[in-house]
Amino acid sequence: MSRFGMNVKFTxxxxxxxxxxxxxxxxxxxxxxxxxxxxxxxxxxxxxPDVIWVTEVWSSPEAHRSSLDHQDTKASIARAMPLIAGxxxxxxxxxxxxxxxx
Amino acid sequence: MSRFGMNVKFTxxxxxxxxxxxxxxxxxxxxxxxxxxxxxxxxxxxxxPDVIWVTEVWSSPEAHRSSLDHQDTKASIARAMPLIAGxxxxxxxxxxxxxxxx
Numbered sequence: 001m002s003r004f005g006m007n008v009k010f011t012x013x014x015x016x017x018x019x020x021x022x023x024x025x026x027x028x029x030x031x032x033x034x035x036x037x038x039x040x041x042x043x044x045x046x047x048x049p050d051v052i053w054v055t056e057v058w059s060s061p062e063a064h065r066s067s068l069d070h071q072d073t074k075a076s077i078a079r080a081m082p083l084i085a086g087x088x089x090x091x092x093x094x095x096x097x098x099x100x101x102x
Numbered sequence: 103m104s105r106f107g108m109n110v111k112f113t114x115x116x117x118x119x120x121x122x123x124x125x126x127x128x129x130x131x132x133x134x135x136x137x138x139x140x141x142x143x144x145x146x147x148x149x150x151p152d153v154i155w156v157t158e159v160w161s162s163p164e165a166h167r168s169s170l171d172h173q174d175t176k177a178s179i180a181r182a183m184p185l186i187a188g189x190x191x192x193x194x195x196x197x198x199x200x201x202x203x204x
Contacts, residue, residue: 005145007109007155025198032200039141039201041159043107043194053109053194055157057143057201092145092155096127098134099141099159099201 003038004061005094010052011086017050020083024054026076036063038100050085057094105140106163107196112154113188119152122185126156128178138165140202152187159196 012020024042031037039057058064067073096102114122126144133139141159160166169175198204 005143005155005157007157021197028199037200039199041107041196041199041201043196045192045194047193053107053192054199055107055109090147090155091149092147094143094145095123097130097141097143097156098139099143 002060003094003100004056004058004064005039005092006054006056006058006064007090007092008054008056009086009088009090010054010084012050012052012083013085014050016083017044017052020080021052023076023080023083024052027073030070030072034067036060037067057100104162105196105202106160106166107141107194108156108158108166109192109194110156110158111188111190111192112156112186114152114154114185115187116152118185119146119154122182123154125178125182125185126154129175132172132174136169138162139169159202 010020021042021044031040036059038059039055041055043053043055045051045053094100112122123144123146133142138161140161141157143157145155145157147153147155196202
């Protein structure tokens with residue numbers, strides 16, 4: 001089973017980036033406990049003030065998909081939606097490097 | 103000192119992706135030993151056969167910059183250049199999540 005990676009570019013509505021960052025980090029405690037979530041990093045841009053990049057690595061595509069079914073995740077998504085102007089996900093597959101166990 | 107993150111999209115010349123992946127992973131042993139390199143993941147795309155995404159996190163912008171001055175890095179870059187059709191770096195700043203020590 002190959003890993004599942006995703007870089008997601010969120011564009012927040014003007015002035016809403018920091019509230020959106022807080023919501024995107026709400027699930028952090030749950031993810032720390034979830035072995036199948038290997039990486040979940042929320043990043044901002046110092047040149048694009050409305051942009052957030054989320055870097056995710058999951059043990060499999062199924063692990064990622066089932067995370068979206070959690071009740072808490074659904075609640076966070078519902079709270080985030082009104083703050084979001086755009087979402088551009090890029091699906092990738094990690095093949096090597098430092099920071100994951102290869 | 104804030105962390106330095108980067109998502110780099112490489113487009114390889116047709117048929118050269120796997121050779122480019124190998125070169126991008128040459129520095130892995132050195133990076134494993136470098137504390138200031140917190141994350142360096144080479145990813146491929148299952149839908150774009152010439153594309154490679156590299157996810158990097160360094161302890162500071164200076165740590166990243168000085169890594170480019172290493173003799174071995176310079177040699178890898180020189181070998182990679184003829185295989186590369188395009189490079190698009192996106193500079194980001196990690197603010198929280200799982201997989202780094204925040």
